[in-house]
Amino acid sequence: GAVVSQHPSRVICKSGTSVKIECRSLDFQATTMFWYRQFPKKSLMLMATSNEGSKATYEQGVEKDKFLINHASLTLSTLTVTSAHPEDSSFYICSARRPRNEQYFGPGTRLTVT
Amino acid sequence: AQKITQTQPGMFVQEKEAVTLDCTYDTSDPSYGLFWYKQPSSGEMIFLIYQGSYDQQNATEGRYSLNFQKARKSANLVISASQLGDSAMYFCAMREGTRANAGGTSYGKLTFGQGTILTVHP
Numbered sequence: 001g002a003v004v005s006q007h008p009s010r011v012i013c014k015s016g017t018s019v020k021i022e023c024r025s026l027d028f029q030a031t032t033m034f035w036y037r038q039f040p041k042k043s044l045m046l047m048a049t050s051n052e053g054s055k056a057t058y059e060q061g062v063e064k065d066k067f068l069i070n071h072a073s074l075t076l077s078t079l080t081v082t083s084a085h086p087e088d089s090s091f092y093i094c095s096a097r098r099p100r101n102e103q104y105f106g107p108g109t110r111l112t113v114t
Numbered sequence: 115a116q117k118i119t120q121t122q123p124g125m126f127v128q129e130k131e132a133v134t135l136d137c138t139y140d141t142s143d144p145s146y147g148l149f150w151y152k153q154p155s156s157g158e159m160i161f162l163i164y165q166g167s168y169d170q171q172n173a174t175e176g177r178y179s180l181n182f183q184k185a186r187k188s189a190n191l192v193i194s195a196s197q198l199g200d201s202a203m204y205f206c207a208m209r210e211g212t213r214a215n216a217g218g219t220s221y222g223k224l225t226f227g228q229g230t231i232l233t234v235h236p
Contacts, residue, residue: 034223043205043226044159091157095224103149103209103224105159 003027004096006106013084013113021079021109023094029074030096035067038091038108050077050094084113117141118208120227127196128235134181135191135230137206147209148189149224150180154202162204165189196234203229 007022023033031052036044048069049057056069066088068080077096081088089112095105119138127133139148150162165173165180173180181190193200207224 041203041229041231043228044224046223046225049223093157093159095159102161102164104161105151108157108159110157 003098003104004094004106006094006109008109009107010110011112013111015085015113016083018080018082019084019111021081021092021094021111023077023079023096023106025075025096025104028096028098030077030098031074033071033077033094033096034103035069035077035079036093036095038093040091044093047079052077081111084111086113089113117225118206118227120206120230122230123228124231124233126233126235127193129198130195132192132194133196133232135193135204135206135232137189137191137227139187139189139206139208141187141208141210143210145210148180148182149207149209150178150189150191151205151207152200152202153205153229159205163191193232198234198236201232201234203231205229 003026005024005026011019013019033050035047037047038044046059047062047067050069050071052071052074058064066082071077091108091110093105093108095103097103117140122136146167148165152160152162163173163175163178163180165182172182177194179192181192206227209224
């Protein structure tokens with residue numbers, strides 16, 4: 001069964017609004033979670049590393065004021081897309097690493113900004 | 115420089131036959147891990163197999179095996195007895211070890227290849 005969940009799975013919002021995406025590790029504690037973005041038929045691009053209890057680490061070129069990440073507990077990380085624009089439309093996927101080496105991904109959230 | 119390279123944008127295989135998906139990587143870190151994921155049209159990323167750089171034997175998981183050739187820096191995925199449900203996008207990924215991320219909060223991040231779309235024909 002799924003070990004990482006994401007909510008919502010799909011969201012449509014109007015330009016200028018903010019959208020929050022939740023990522024939960026279901027049966028293990030994850031001190032570190034990762035947020036990826038994927039365009040159609042393209043690879044996953046890491047946006048940021050979410051650290052429980054501290055600030056997220058953003059990859060080069062990712063606007064931290066636009067993509068707010070909060071890792072409030074060992075099982076929950078949230079990504080908020082602020083003042084969304086159509087170019088933010090994408091597939092967003094989170095992942096969490098288990099204490100062993102496996103890294104599991106959430107089912108993804110498809111964001112459409114109109 | 116590309117760290118993970120998948121040179122096959124698309125592959126076709128007949129049902130019940132074996133198929134090899136290529137992956138080469140580049141790292142100077144002696145400690146790293148290699149992963150393969152399957153992404154069906156639903157979008158979820160399904161973990162298939164893992165190979166550590168210090169593992170002596172090639173990893174196997176059911177019909178999946180990883181042909182790990184360290185000197186060549188390749189980690190090809192072999193799927194035996196292909197099934198129609200194997201049709202999907204496949205990604206190779208690498209996680210470099212502690213030296214590259216010493217003390218850094220990015221420890222554990224995966225770098226992905228471009229992906230290979232596998233189509234299994236009946």
